[in-house]
Amino acid sequence: MAEPLSGILVTGGAGFIGSAFVRSALARRPGARVVTLDALTYAGSTANLDGLDPDRHVFVEGDIRDGALVRQLLDEHAVGLVVHLAAESHVDRSITGPAAFVETNVLGTQTLLDASRAAWADAAGVRFHHVSTDEVYGDLGPDDPAFTEQTPYAPSSPYSASKAGSDHLVRAYARTYGLPVTITNCSNNYGPRQYPEKLIPVVIQRALDGEPIPVYGDGGNVRDWLFVGDHCDAIWAVVERGAVGETYNVGGNAEVDNLALVRALCAVMDDRRPEGAPHADLVEFVTDRPGHDRRYAVDTAKIEGLGWAPGQSLRSGLEATVDWYLGHQDWVAAVLPTEAS
Ligand code: NAD
Numbered sequence: 001m002a003e004p005l006s007g008i009l010v011t012g013g014a015g016f017i018g019s020a021f022v023r024s025a026l027a028r029r030p031g032a033r034v035v036t037l038d039a040l041t042y043a044g045s046t047a048n049l050d051g052l053d054p055d056r057h058v059f060v061e062g063d064i065r066d067g068a069l070v071r072q073l074l075d076e077h078a079v080g081l082v083v084h085l086a087a088e089s090h091v092d093r094s095i096t097g098p099a100a101f102v103e104t105n106v107l108g109t110q111t112l113l114d115a116s117r118a119a120w121a122d123a124a125g126v127r128f129h130h131v132s133t134d135e136v137y138g139d140l141g142p143d144d145p146a147f148t149e150q151t152p153y154a155p156s157s158p159y160s161a162s163k164a165g166s167d168h169l170v171r172a173y174a175r176t177y178g179l180p181v182t183i184t185n186c187s188n189n190y191g192p193r194q195y196p197e198k199l200i201p202v203v204i205q206r207a208l209d210g211e212p213i214p215v216y217g218d219g220g221n222v223r224d225w226l227f228v229g230d231h232c233d234a235i236w237a238v239v240e241r242g243a244v245g246e247t248y249n250v251g252g253n254a255e256v257d258n259l260a261l262v263r264a265l266c267a268v269m270d271d272r273r274p275e276g277a278p279h280a281d282l283v284e285f286v287t288d289r290p291g292h293d294r295r296y297a298v299d300t301a302k303i304e305g306l307g308w309a310p311g312q313s314l315r316s317g318l319e320a321t322v323d324w325y326l327g328h329q330d331w332v333a334a335v336l337p338t339e340a341s
Contacts, residue, residue: 003078004080004125005078005079005080005081005123005125005126006029006031006032006033006078006080007032007033007034007035007077007078007079007080007081008025008029008032008033008034008035008079008080008081008082008083009035009037009070009073009074009077009079009081009082009083010022010025010034010035010036010037010083010085011036011037011038011064011082011083011084011085011086011112012037012038012044012084012085012086012087013034013036013037013038013049013059013085014036014038014040014044014045014046014048014049014059015038015043015044015048015085015086015089015195016043016048016189016191016193016194016195016228017085017131017189017228017231017232018036018038018044018048018085018086019048019049019193020191020192020193020228020229020231020232021083021085021232021235022034022036022049022052022057023052024229024232024233024236025083026052026053026056026057028236032056033056033057033058033077033078034056034057034058035057035058035060035073035077035079036049036057036058036059036060037060037062037064037069037070037073037086038059038060038061038062038086039061039062039063039064039086040061041088042195042337043089043090043195045334045335046059047331047334047335048193048335058077060073063108064084064086064104064108064109064111064112065103065104065107065108065111066111067111067114067115070111070112070115070116071115071118071119074115074116074119074120075119079119080123080125080126080127081126081127081129081239082112082116082127082128082129083129083131083235083239084109084112084128084129084130084131085131086104086108087104087105087108087163087166088100088101088104088105088159088162089159090159090195090197090198091135091157091159091160091289092197092289093159094157094158094159094162095157095158095289095290095291098158098162101158101159101162102158102162102165104162105159105162105163105165105166106162106165106166106169109130109166109169109170110169112128113128113169113170113173113179116128116179117173117177117179120179126180127180127181127182127239127244128170128173128179128180128181128182129181129182129183129184129235129238129239130166130167130170130181130182130183130184131184131186131235132163132166132167132183132184132185132186133160133163133185133186133187134147134185134186134187134224134249134251134296134298135155135156135157135159135160135163135293135296136153136155136160136163136164136167136185137151137152137153137154137155137185137296138153138154138155138156138160138293139156139293139294139295139296140294140295140296140297141294141295142222142294142295144295144297145299146251146297146298146299147185147249147296147297147298147299148249148299148301148302149185149246149247149248149249149302153167153168156291156293157291157293167183167185167247170183171183171245171247174244174245175245180244180245181244181245182238182239182242182243182244182245182246182247182248183246183247183248184234184235184238184247184248184249184250184303185247185248185249185250185298186226186231186234186249186250186251186298187223187224187225187226187250187251187252187296187297187298188223188224188225188226188296189225189226189227189228189231190225190226190227190228190317190318190321191227191228191229191317191320191321191324192228192320192321192324192325192328193331194228195335196332196335196336199258199261199262200261200265200318200321201325201332202214203262203265203266204265204269204321204322204325204326205325205332206282207265207266207269207273207276207279207282208269208273208276208325208326210276210282211282212282212283212284213262213266213279213282213283213284214284214285214286215258215259215262215283215284215285215286216258216285216286216287216288216289216292217285217287217288217289217292218259218285219257219258219259219260219262219283219285220257220258220259220294221257221258221292221293221294221295222255222256222257222258222294222295222296222297223255223256223257223258223261223295223296224251224252224253224254224255224296224297224298225252225254225256225261225314225317226250226251226252226254226310227252227310227311227312227317227320227321229311229312230252230310230311230312231250233308233311234248234250234303234308237303237306237307237308238303238306241306241307242303242306248302248303248306249298249299249300249302249303250298250300250303251297251298251299251300251310252310252312252314252317253300253310254310254313254314255295255297256314259283262280262283263280263283264314264315264318265279265318265322266278266279266280266282266283267280268318268319268322269322272322272323272326273326
């Protein structure tokens with residue numbers, strides 16, 4: 001009988017959520033080899049993978065659009081689980097340069113799906129898990145019910161449109177070819193190693209440096225926030241207990257508007273760095289993002305049915321995140337481009 005396929009391929013594993021997932025995979029599957037495939041765009045860094053056991057973790061610098069490379073990795077490492085996180089992920093960048101989002105998020109996903117289908121023609125017990133966003137559902141009015149898995153797709157930005165396209169392809173490969181897939185659509189993540197262009201790390205860094213803290217529009221845009229470790233646990237819940245072919249929404253049940261979030265972060269900074277208090281005085285309202293979704297909220301009843309619930313409260317998660325960034329300014333310096341580049 002053929003050996004079971006125990007290898008795990010994590011795409012985008014040198015990014016924010018991907019590197020947290022790689023760590024969780026090594027802890028959760030002690031007998032498994034974990035392979036990270038990452039193109040090391042501006043958002044990826046091997047600094048995110050420092051300290052991992054080289055006997056159990058393999059880092060491969062490469063593009064998910066390279067079908068031959070993906071196929072080689074699937075075969076060479078007996079991969080039975082693909083967790084697909086590689087993406088262009090920043091909404092603002094998708095507004096100024098949408099092409100890269102279509103290339104990586106849509107065409108890259110299709111390349112991975114094709115390679116997995118070919119590699120797994122005769123395999124049992126394999127899984128392709130696709131990590132997506134709640135932004136595919138568009139936005140909500142203040143009193144609308146939260147997004148469920150039945151909410152029709154209505155993406156607003158080139159980022160969310162490209163993620164929606166990738167979700168549709170994943171479902172089509174399940175329906176057309178019988179590829180065993182699962183999908184998670186998650187709300188905003190935060191935590192250690194998030195590239196310092198996203199809201200929470202920007203606020204922490206600006207507060208620390210005593211620089212203006214930009215808040216889009218009136219700061220009233222509402223997001224749901226989930227600690228990155230809770231997101232990794234949710235992915236495992238779906239991979240291990242979810243039904244093949246199904247989609248699960250993931251969220252933190254922590255809805256808050258951007259201004260309140262920024263103020264909460266400033267309050268943690270006031271506690272940790274009292275010499276700069278009150279950090280909220282640094283808030284500066286800036287011109288809103290075009291097409292800015294007003295509110296996202298996620299109904300998590302379906303994934304809760306798998307026994308998953310977020311472990312961190314927003315407050316404990318924000319404190320842990322601030323403390324991580326304050327203790328890892330060397331990481332911030334390592335991942336940000338230098339003035340000359
Ligand atoms: P990130 O930008 O921090 O990391 C993305 C990683 O993908 C980087 O390491 C980058 O180098 C790599 N990558 C980009 N293009 C690639 C390519 N063509 N080939 C190989 N690697 C490539 O993103 P993140 O915030 O960690 O998000 C990971 C995934 O989770 C994405 O699919 C994103 O859509 C999804 N997601 C993110 C959030 C969030 O709040 N951050 C929420 C829900 C879903």
